Amino acid sequence: MYSWEMFIDFFLIAGMSFLAFLILILVKSKVHFSKVILNIFFINAFFFLLYYYSFLHKIRFTAGIAVLFGHGVGYLLGPSFLYLVKSLVFSKEKILKPYLKTLIPFLVVFVIFNVPLFIAITTDYFSLYHKLYVKIEIPFNILENSFIIFYIFKTLLFLKRLKISIQNNYANISSQNLVWYKHFIIGFLIIVSIDSLLSVYELFFTVDLWNIGTVIAFMLFFLYLYLGYKGLYQSQIFIPSFLLDQLDETKKENTIITLNSNLNKQKEKTIVRQLDSLKPTEIENLKHKLQILLTEQKVYLNDELNLTQLSEKMEISNKKLSELLNHHLNTSFYDLINEHRINDVKKRFEKGDAEKYTIISIAYDAGFKSKASFYRIFKQKEGVSPSVYSKRYQEVS
Numbered sequence: 552m553y554s555w556e557m558f559i560d561f562f563l564i565a566g567m568s569f570l571a572f573l574i575l576i577l578v579k580s581k582v583h584f585s586k587v588i589l590n591i592f593f594i595n596a597f598f599f600l601l602y603y604y605s606f607l608h609k610i611r612f613t614a615g616i617a618v619l620f621g622h623g624v625g626y627l628l629g630p631s632f633l634y635l636v637k638s639l640v641f642s643k644e645k646i647l648k649p650y651l652k653t654l655i656p657f658l659v660v661f662v663i664f665n666v667p668l669f670i671a672i673t674t675d676y677f678s679l680y681h682k683l684y685v686k687i688e689i690p691f692n693i694l695e696n697s698f699i700i701f702y703i704f705k706t707l708l709f710l711k712r713l714k715i716s717i718q719n720n721y722a723n724i725s726s727q728n729l730v731w732y733k734h735f736i737i738g739f740l741i742i743v744s745i746d747s748l749l750s751v752y753e754l755f756f757t758v759d760l761w762n763i764g765t766v767i768a769f770m771l772f773f774l775y776l777y778l779g780y781k782g783l784y785q786s787q788i789f790i791p792s793f794l795l796d797q798l799d800e801t802k803k804e805n806t807i808i809t810l811n812s813n814l815n816k817q818k819e820k821t822i823v824r825q826l827d828s829l830k831p832t833e834i835e836n837l838k839h840k841l842q843i844l845l846t847e848q849k850v851y852l853n854d855e856l857n858l859t860q861l862s863e864k865m866e867i868s869n870k871k872l873s874e875l876l877n878h879h880l881n882t883s884f885y886d887l888i889n890e891h892r893i894n895d896v897k898k899r900f901e902k903g904d905a906e907k908y909t910i911i912s913i914a915y916d917a918g919f920k921s922k923a924s925f926y927r928i929f930k931q932k933e934g935v936s937p938s939v940y941s942k943r944y945q946e947v948s
Contacts, residue, residue, distance in 0.1 A: 556607065563604040566772045570597040584647075585638035591631050595624045596775050603768050615673035622668060623660035625695035625743075629702030630654060632736055636706055636729075640713065656698070664691075689750050696747040703740045707733070719873060720858040722851070722888035723920040738774045742767060826874045837875055840865055851891045854920045858884045889928050892917040896929070896937070905941035 570593050577590045598621030605614035630653035637646050664684070671681035684691075710733060717729075746767055826834060844850045844864055853860075861884070862872040876882050882890075895917040899905070904913060911922050914937070919925040929937045 560604070560607060562769070562772070563600050563607070566600045566768075567597055567604065570594075570600070570775065583638070584643040585635060588631050588635045588638055588650075591627065592635075593775065595621060595628060596771055598624075599771060600768055612673050615669045618672055619665050619669040622665050623657065623691075623695060625699040626657035626660055627654060628739075629699040632699075632702050632706040632739075633709060636709055636713065636732060639729075640716075689753050692750045693747055696743045696750070699743050700740065700747075703736055703743075706736055710736075718885035719877075719883050720869075722856055722885055722892070722918070723854055723924065735774070742770045742774065745770070825868070825871050826879070834875070834879060837865065837867065838879065841875070845887075845891050849891075849895075851888045851895070852916070852918045854915075854918045856888060856918070888918070890932070892919060893929055893932050896925075897933075897940070900937075900941045900944050903944060905944070910937050910941060 573593050574590060574597065577586050577593070598617045601613060602617035602621055605611075605617055630650065634646055634650040634653075667677050667680050668684065671677035710729060714729065829837075844861070850856060850861060850864060858872060859869045862869040865872060867875075873884070876884055876887060880887070892914075896913055899913050899917075911925070914922070914925040919928075926937060929940070933940055
């Protein structure tokens with residue numbers, strides 16, 4: 552038993568040291584607002600481990616500090632998930648005020664619960680309050696976890712919409728990869744769900760809280776160890792303003808209010824698009840111009856090509872180009888560019904280039920930046936992997 556406690560002790564100290572190191576890096580460096588929000592998660596994990604370290608060594612003061620800043624943080628982390636992702640595309644000025652509003656429940660919990668509990672744990676005062684709180688601790692924890700889960704699902708929905716917007720602006724999305732965020736959020740969801748199930752179990756059966764806390768602490772630490780450092784290098788994602796408007800929930804709410812207030816005046820609001828003012832011949836000219844850029848100039852070979860750059864070559868706004876693709880060609884920028892890249896790769900396979908060059912070098916020449924994304928897109932469009940497809944023409948030759 553002693554050796555097991557030694558191991559736990561070492562794990563807690565190592566975990567707190569690692570998290571303190573990450574926190575100091577973010578605090579000392581000039582970072583984007585998304586890193587500030589990410590730091591909230593690291594700080595929370597630090598106090599979580601500090602609490603169990605204090606529990607193991609029976610240190611009242613550090614336990615009180617850990618409860619003061621670590622108790623009820625579900626009301627802090629829930630909204631932070633959503634605004635961590637939003638901070639990648641929106642400016643700090645745009646999201647700071649609504650973000651702070653969502654933190655009001657945490658402020659209430661901090662004043663009503665955290666401060667009295669800190670006093671009760673570190674001193675002999677408020678002992679009756681502490682005893683009363685112990686009776687509602689489990690229901691409180693379940694309610695807190697439900698709050699986190701609500702915001703996690705809300706964040707996953709926003710991530711889905713954000714991915715669509717990114718695909719409308721970028722052909723290569725490896726540099727805008729949000730997979731790690733999804734893994735981080737889902738990983739946290741699993742941990743919170745397990746904690747909730749154990750809390751429900753505690754309502755009916757006696758459970759060793761130390762063992763539960765140890766399991767949760769281990770899971771949290773390895774989640775941060777595996778995924779946390781990736782957030783340090785995630786850059787802001789640049790998306791055209793008209794696509795940002797589609798992601799802006801505040802504008803959507805205002806639009807709904809406006810539409811509802813005008814229901815008596817009009818039954819249906821007609822959506823006016825910028826290309827609606829153009830004649831059919833003008834739209835056909837734009838299609839022809841786009842076709843020349845793709846088939847003759849082969850602009851898709853530029854692995855940095857995005858919607859704005861292509862619109863500049865066509866001498867129209869990025870919003871008009873997006874409308875042309877979505878409403879007149881029934882495609883997205885992402886699908887259009889990658890379709891031409893795949894066709895370019897296929898032509899080289901058919902020429903037998905796969906015998907002279909590696910498959911990935913051919914893919915890079917066609918404008919792909921990532922081996923994983925190339926293989927995924929090729930298989931989605933052709934139903935087989937690039938290696939299987941190329942072998943057909945190697946066998947023929």
